Amino acid sequence: MIGVHQGSSLSPYLFALVIDELTYNIQDRAPWCVLFANDIVLVDETRKGLNSKLEMWRNALESKGLRLSRTKTDYMECDFSQSRGGPNEIILYGQTIPTKDVFKYLRSFIQKDGAIKHYVTHRIKTGWVKWRSASGVLCDPKILNRLKGKFYKSAVRPAMLYGTECWSVKKQHSHEMGVAEIRMLRWMTGHTRKDRIRNEENRKKVKVAPIKEKMKENRLRWFRHIQRRPIDAVVKQGDLVQVPGIRRSKGTPKLTWGATIEKDMAVLRINENVVSDRCEWRKRIPIADPN
Structure with missing residues (x-):
């Protein structure tokens, strides 16, 4: 954006203010629409709905002299129920956006199947x-x-x-x-x-x-942080979203973060009632290094 000094600590804040003002009438609640600096994440249940959102954002930004980057736009489809067929066609400026199986943003990895294999490898x-x-x-x-x-x-x-506090960790x-x-x-x-x-x-x-014990400690610390947040906090929205009409695929159910937390608390013999007691929680979850 012309006029914003690169490297200035105020630049991201000023840019975010401008984007919020230009798009306040088309923004949706998290996690369906997420903005971070000059990056935008659009989520929808169908390709048709996603195409409509993308076109709406393109028109809104171009009317104010801004433009979506075609080369920096990626598309990922997470079809967990394996029920949606057909070609993956998300269009921007008359061209199909390339589909990705693994998406890297900053230091995090998102896989279309919900796994964390690439994330684990990257951390190692x-x-x-x-x-x-x-x-x-x-x-x-x-x-x-x-x-x-x-x-x-x-x-x-x-x-x-x-x-690692956000991982649904398997033994592997x-x-x-x-x-x-x-x-x-x-x-x-x-x-x-x-x-x-x-x-x-x-x-x-x-x-x-x-390190697996320290990962457990990190997860439980993050769990308490989430539990103490208000119900409308962005960090809680992803946990509350329920998509209707989704059928689970055959086989063993995928391990969720919530199930991982339940196992961690069972091992340490603590329950969610302790979350409200900060001192007690901090006494129970730390994994001490050997003396």
Whole structure:
């Protein structure tokens, strides 16, 4: 947008104000319409409805001198019930928008089947990038293991845990994250699998708790945050949306985030009544690192 200085801390805010003013009469409630800076997400139950929304936004923006980017617009269809057939045709400026199976936005991944495989892989790769950039310190035998552990917990582990509070985690995902972490810890302590040293011993040396337990802690912390929000908060809208007429496909039901939270609370023997007690909740959910 002409006139907005790139790099200024006020630029995103000013741009958001302008977009809100120009489109206030066509915006829908989340999650059917979501705006973030200069990015727009439009969601609908049918392709026809989505095409109508896209055309409405195009006309509204062009009437004010703005234009949707054809090359930066992507389309994803999540057909969980496998009931909608026909070609995927979403049109913008007379051209079909390409369909994507995996969509990356900022540091998050969305898959059309609702899985998190790409997200898990990306978090592991990010963790290794952080670890390798500091390998000169983490693998130095002259540095105490407890100091290596502190560095790992402050720089590497947060990179791997980013966004995990929203995952519907399966055992496979926790296993992959755990395998990556224990490989890092072995290198940090100067051991290999041939040394036949138990993983628990390596963790005690660097004082690092299993990453799957820290993922559980993150999920429960985020769960309490959501539960305390008002019913009209955007963060709650996705959990409340119910699409009528959707039939579940055959086979084992997909693991939901809510079901994952229920398992976490069952393991820790806590219930939703504790959510209102901040002190008690914070006492029950932390996973302490080994002493």
